[in-house]
Amino acid sequence: MSRVRVDPSLCEGSGYCFGLSKLFRETPQGTAESAITGELSPPQEIEAREAEDLCPVRAISMID
Amino acid sequence: MIELFDYTNQDIIRNSQQLTDYDEIMEVLRARHSFVQGFPIAGAEIVAGTMMVLDGQEHLARRRLLGSLMSDEAIAGNRQNFLFPVIEQTLEQVAADHRDTDGVVRADLVLLAQRFVHRIAARLAGIDDLEDADRADEFIRLIRAIAAGIGADWSLSDPAGDAAEGLKALTAYRDHFFEPSRTRRMKLIDAGEDVPDDLITRMYSKWEDGWDAELPLRESAVLMVGATQTTSASVVLFILRMHDWLEQHPGHAGRVLGEPGFLQRAVFESLRRTVASPARIRRAVDDVELSTGRTIEAGERVGLLFLEANQDPSRFGNNADGFDPDRTITEGSSWGLAFGGGTHACLGRPMITGNPKLETEGTVTTIVRRLYQAGIELDGVPQRDPDTHYPIFTEVPVRLEKL
Numbered sequence: 001m002s003r004v005r006v007d008p009s010l011c012e013g014s015g016y017c018f019g020l021s022k023l024f025r026e027t028p029q030g031t032a033e034s035a036i037t038g039e040l041s042p043p044q045e046i047e048a049r050e051a052e053d054l055c056p057v058r059a060i061s062m063i064d
Numbered sequence: 065m066i067e068l069f070d071y072t073n074q075d076i077i078r079n080s081q082q083l084t085d086y087d088e089i090m091e092v093l094r095a096r097h098s099f100v101q102g103f104p105i106a107g108a109e110i111v112a113g114t115m116m117v118l119d120g121q122e123h124l125a126r127r128r129l130l131g132s133l134m135s136d137e138a139i140a141g142n143r144q145n146f147l148f149p150v151i152e153q154t155l156e157q158v159a160a161d162h163r164d165t166d167g168v169v170r171a172d173l174v175l176l177a178q179r180f181v182h183r184i185a186a187r188l189a190g191i192d193d194l195e196d197a198d199r200a201d202e203f204i205r206l207i208r209a210i211a212a213g214i215g216a217d218w219s220l221s222d223p224a225g226d227a228a229e230g231l232k233a234l235t236a237y238r239d240h241f242f243e244p245s246r247t248r249r250m251k252l253i254d255a256g257e258d259v260p261d262d263l264i265t266r267m268y269s270k271w272e273d274g275w276d277a278e279l280p281l282r283e284s285a286v287l288m289v290g291a292t293q294t295t296s297a298s299v300v301l302f303i304l305r306m307h308d309w310l311e312q313h314p315g316h317a318g319r320v321l322g323e324p325g326f327l328q329r330a331v332f333e334s335l336r337r338t339v340a341s342p343a344r345i346r347r348a349v350d351d352v353e354l355s356t357g358r359t360i361e362a363g364e365r366v367g368l369l370f371l372e373a374n375q376d377p378s379r380f381g382n383n384a385d386g387f388d389p390d391r392t393i394t395e396g397s398s399w400g401l402a403f404g405g406g407t408h409a410c411l412g413r414p415m416i417t418g419n420p421k422l423e424t425e426g427t428v429t430t431i432v433r434r435l436y437q438a439g440i441e442l443d444g445v446p447q448r449d450p451d452t453h454y455p456i457f458t459e460v461p462v463r464l465e466k467l
Binding site (some may be wrong): 012013015016019026031042054056057 | 419
């Protein structure tokens, strides 16, 4: 099981992650943050990994 | 000599509210609900319907389709399967064709960088058969003409003519390069055989009803332009900037290949001053007030002047308008806004920069490292292209003393 986090120091607000998954949400500054702090279910993990791949600044990390 | 010509008197800029503050620009780039792509673009026919001009859900859907070509796993495969073999093949060709009677290989760095980068990017787009040097050079000529068409708004010579030439080049690109590659993939798809994972394969495998027949052609051309023009120029500019810096800092040449991390840092520093476009134009769809208090009316265009923002001393330190491979910054990326930001951030950035978290090296660093290993030295006066604001060179004579 994995968790997902967004590094706020790297995020530049492409918005892809919260555009494609409710695992992420937009902050008032237009950047992203994780909307779920616990362990991900297998379907959620697939979504999170797509967001990780899509992030142009590699701000999303999966923590096993 | 290696900086942009003045571009701020262009209509495209003068008719926009100009933003030069780094944080204001980032705020606009992140405000995806309030701004859309806003340039008038003389070459609109070339980019119609492509990711470059889409916004909102359409843009996200296209980005999802093509974005994973740039996943860390895909990039690792691309480096092993494309990047390293292309670099060696290109150097072998140059060594065979350009060795002088004194045994030294002399070549044009511009052509060399373009062959490296176009051959690598073509694999991502799905364009085959660029091994032959003459065919590769014809491909490079067409992509450059398409790029000039797309960027015709910035032309210093003939914007309408550049746009028309871009369209002609797109037709030639279709007939000589795109169509044979597309046909090959369609046969493989129809036969249920393995197909290369690239833009052409993805678009024809996941065809959407609303697409016109030539959308993959235009999308592949836009990918080729986006992946090649700034990247090949970055290779050339880096070698020139490092040459000047080493002349001013004698005794540091050994650091280029000998000091871990030096080359990558130096490349990032050079990228900071190598913006893909003098400015990005966005159009406000609502009345907007930025956190600084600046107001932008609905319908108004803003010109985001990346180069000025990338020279902000408060973010990049003193002499931020110069090249300093030892520069350290405390916040954000050392290349600043070189790849844009927000929704339209450069798709290929992870391949160009590598992934610092995984300690993987980027494409530009890998190419210039190999050039230094091949003993690159300037061998004449670089010739600059006078027809563009960009610091693009038409010829940079070099020796490859260890090739």
